[in-house]
Amino acid sequence: MTASGVPVRPHLVSFDPDSSARPVHRMTWHPVPVEAAPPVDLTGRRVLVLGVDHDLVAHVGAALAAAGAIVAAPDRDTTDAIDGIVDLNVTGVGIDADGTGDWRRALTATTEALRARYPAWGREHRVDHHWYLAVTAMGGLMGYRHAADGQPLGGVWAGFAKCLPRELPALGVKVVDVQHAAPDVVAAAVLAEIGSWDLFEIGYRDGVRYALTARAEAVEPPAVTLGPDDVVVVSGGARGVGFALARGLAERFGCHVVVTGRGPLPVDAPWFGLDHAAHDEAQRAEIAAARGTADLKRARAAHRRERELRDVRDHLAQAAHDGLRITYEPCDCTDEDQVRALFDRVPTPTVVVHNAGIDEPKRLDLKTADEVVRTVDVKVTGFGNLLRAVLPLRLKAFCNVGSVAGRMGGMIGQVDYAAGNEALARLGFHARDAYGVPVRTLCWPTWDRLGVIANHDAAVRYVSTLAPAEGVERWIAELLTGGTGEVMFLGRVGSALVPGQLRGFRLFTGHPDLARLHGLADHLGVVEEFEPFRRLRCRRAYVPGSHPCLAEVTVAGAPAVPVSVMVEQACALGDWIVPPGWPRQHLVSLDWSLDHRGLVVDGPFGLTAEGSGDEDLWQVTVTVDGAGTVVLTYRPTPPPRPLAPTTPTAPPRFADAWAGLALGRPRWTADAVHLPVTTPADLWTTTFAPPHGIAPTAVETLDRLGARRPEVWPDARDTDRLVVDGGVVFGLHGDTVTLRAPLTRESSTRTP
Ligand SMILES: NC(=O)c1ccc[n+]([C@@H]2O[C@H](COP(=O)([O-])OP(=O)(O)OC[C@H]3O[C@@H](n4cnc5c(N)ncnc54)[C@H](OP(=O)(O)O)[C@@H]3O)[C@@H](O)[C@H]2O)c1
Known part of the structure; x- marks a missing residue:
């Protein structure tokens, strides 16, 4: 992880390529049984139905049309104007009926249909506007049990579908497994699931809806x-x-x-007997002599293959x-x-x-x-x-x-x-x-x-x-x-995630990254738009009384989201908007400008995160509709940590502190304000309480002091003392500086 302490945002710290192995x-x-998906209106949605069993394709197409969808003809409609694909692939065809020909034909059709939509679907950032639903018939429990009479090659499409969001991050995907491939059974399952783009894998067996859950x-x-x-x-x-x-x-x-x-x-090939140094030398000469890109590509591929076979020899x-x-x-x-x-x-x-x-x-x-x-x-x-x-x-x-x-x-x-x-x-x-x-x-x-x-x-x-x-x-x-x-x-989950994966594998249990991943998912709420490396728009609902942290602050008598929670929320959104290629990044400073009146809980919050810069200096601006912004700055490494001040004083007292129910109360002494230690479980009632990156009481105090542009170092979450020296607030844990922020006069303009 980091060279020093616990990272501010573990999500972004990912793995050093030279030291990436973990148990x-x-x-x-x-x-496991799960509740039914809510019904969805298909009226006017354009659907392409694929599959090698033509009768089944026709039957499902008719059912979709009866539900209001416009069913496109696979052989004619090659335009981009398709909202989604229902892929019946080899469903309805027995595994032994036609050898391996069917799956190849079906997979070719799937690939070509996706490739045709790829440019348009790749440009679409509205989440779930386009979708891909694959049907399998492996017994209704995705093959995990009762697989004997099923069509296991449906697994090809299960794997295909689940990987698509990596490349088409706004795409809604689902794999629906049915007990058997009777046309009415398949059509009913498709209509029950289409439009509900949450869990990636759903099965139906004996009338019960199932999903998959992981456990250790x-x-x-x-x-x-x-x-x-x-x-x-x-x-x-x-x-x-x-x-x-x-x-x-x-x-x-x-x-x-x-x-x-x-x-x-190839024991007789001249290169087969060469030692590595001589082989590398020969390769370099051939690559230098290559004419044009195609030639170069061929030479590189040939040399890769030679190396593989020489590895076998060794x-x-x-x-x-x-x-x-x-x-x-x-x-x-x-x-x-x-x-x-x-x-x-x-x-x-x-x-x-x-x-x-x-x-x-x-x-x-x-x-x-x-x-x-x-x-x-x-x-x-x-x-x-x-x-x-x-x-x-x-x-x-x-x-x-x-x-x-x-x-x-x-x-x-x-x-x-x-x-x-x-x-x-x-x-x-x-x-x-x-x-x-x-x-x-x-x-x-x-x-x-x-x-x-x-x-x-x-x-x-x-x-x-x-x-x-x-x-x-x-x-x-x-x-x-x-x-x-x-x-x-x-092992541990890295940073190259797309939001759809969190909801797609929501029932995951028994893994040390769950608190982090659930925290990310909770802070995301409902994602409306997502463009990797650039922009994310989401709607996050807070319900008064549902979490202890929502009982801390009121504005004109109404419950409000504490600034520290909104800052943490912004940091969690920033995790999704990283420089292209997900290079390792450290959150190094923040700058928030939030009007407390805009944090009153009276409906879902609309939030937008937008990134800019490059991996040497990356910024994400999170806009909270009606409240203001949080600007997050990242760099590849944490800056050098300053020394703790030698003659500090306590920060000024402020009257409008928080309620102290979940965050606890700060305590002033002559030379510091001592912050209570707040754990995620103090703030949240969810099973996996979202871990915070910066001590919430430190953020609340900085906000009230008008010190809203802190630099942060790894382990800022451990900040337990704030001191002032020369017009600068220092956050400390022991003698270690965990954050630093200039004091400004802005505090007087704030609404408590
Ligand atoms: N390495 C990983 O991180 C990783 C992770 C997850 C899963 N896996 C799985 O592990 C398995 C081995 O992969 P690897 O990582 O060790 O890759 P690798 O070094 O490229 O080895 C692949 C092996 O598969 C053989 N092979 C390919 N096509 C074949 C065919 N038609 N008939 C017979 N042999 C064939 C190759 O033999 P020749 O080229 O000599 O003919 C080679 O021995 C793969 O199934 C891969 O999916 C690997």
Whole structure:
């Protein structure tokens, strides 16, 4: 985190790319009943309905039209004037009915429809003005239970949908899972959910509406043993995280681990035998000789591939040197014949790990449908081929390597990667329920500088990374359970969030970032407009009497939001408007000008946050309708901390203090005003009370002193004493300066 103390705004402090690994939390997801969504008027909304089952598409289209929507014809209407897409994808088509052709066709149609709308939908900042609703038929509990008769490939669209807000942040998204794909059932679910863009995943089973909630859960005790007699096949395990596992298993249990890759190793290629220095030298020469961008791109791609294969060479050589039984077999897991041939020629496996995966990060508008399908193919078709090969076997464990990107949305550029990973989890549920195969899908966050994630520095804006040693340890523990289902590992949540994700995964529990995330969500209220890196407009309701902090201040007898709460609210909104790329930022100073009369609680507050500058000096101006502004200034690092004054005096007393019910009362001595310590729970009655960044009593005191332009340092929340020296107010915690603000004469102009 920061070099010194607790950051003023933890949200923005995110992770240093060189030190981003944090322990992960083991989470599992469960369907829970939830209340019905409010009905929404569809009159005049233009909807495109997609899907490979034409009768179902027609039926749902007719139901939407009957509800007042204008249903666009998919083959004719390519204009931007579509409000939303209802995507039935492979719903209504059985998993075995048409092999894998249907999902490719459906995913191509989905990709092309989204790409066609991408520019217009990307320009739209009104939240939920456009939307994407995907329907799946996995049994009504999103496949988590009763998945046997469902269509698990719906998982492709679940992953796709949940990742879209990363790229189209104002888009409303939802995935609706139905018990079975009867036209009336599907149409009823679509009409019940369309227009309610809150939770991302909803299911209907036996008339009950379900959502998914996450909770922390310890790994089960070992139920299987591994030893030298075990053979473990790891698809794509010759490099990246798969090889880390291969080594771990071979070292710890003496297993024979068969790792695979897409083809034979090019042992005769001249570059294959070079050492790294010579190879790098050759690469530099070729890149220097490249003519034009295309040539350069080709040379870079070729060299990346050579490096990958040389990594495989080095891994295998090192393993052999260390006496580990790790052998390499060429096998493209998307080719059924190759997978069958692999299982024919290696000793019978007792454990299979489907680890192969590709990720070519690019925004969806820059991706072709073929590229999207190819990324999903490795996960989905690879899984199908491996599953067919293991059906006659009695496995101790079958492990799918999935990703948090699939479960909760990936990074910008990973919509297809998220789709493939999410499908893997749902295919695992289906294989468990339909065939009794002990499939467990592990959804990993980014491993620390290991494997597929090309831009590590960008990845650490999203979540903290996983230390490879911890990953391998946890992976082995999961394999030894022989268990099934899906397990997600998540470290700390970074700053690259979009508001829709907070409401989409609202039922998340059991994680240390919940207070921060709930605090952000509470302060957001209802988001009306959002343009990343520039502007956010929201409506925040405060209800008198609902929180202790709303009993502190009255203006002309009416309850008002305390200045400290509004300043904190402004800081929380500022968290969403950061410089492009989410660089690490520190809140270093504030400047508020708020008329207390405008803070009276007589309806929701309209707030707008607007950012400007660059990452060296970034400012967010938060305007509170009818009350004034709070200007927040950020820099990449906190400025040097001043020394505490040596001969301070107490700040002047003021008469119009707050009630002291939630904030407590300040106490004056000759040389300081002592501030009571106020915790978030003193101010709020919510389960996850929003943590504050600056001690609220310090803000209230500064406001009354007319010192409304404080510089703040990390740990400003711990300020417990204010002193004055030379016309400047200093906030202190012990002998440490936590804030500093010039005294002005403005206080006399304020309304108490
Ligand atoms: N690294 C992470 O932070 C992270 C996080 C979450 C999930 N994951 C998952 O972990 C798995 C491994 O990724 P990684 O990070 O270790 O990436 P990686 O270093 O790029 O390794 C990917 C592996 O997949 C293999 N592969 C790709 N397509 C294949 C195909 N059609 N048939 C057989 N093998 C194929 C590659 O083999 P060749 O290229 O040699 O053919 C390579 O061995 C992936 O499924 C990924 O989604 C990784």
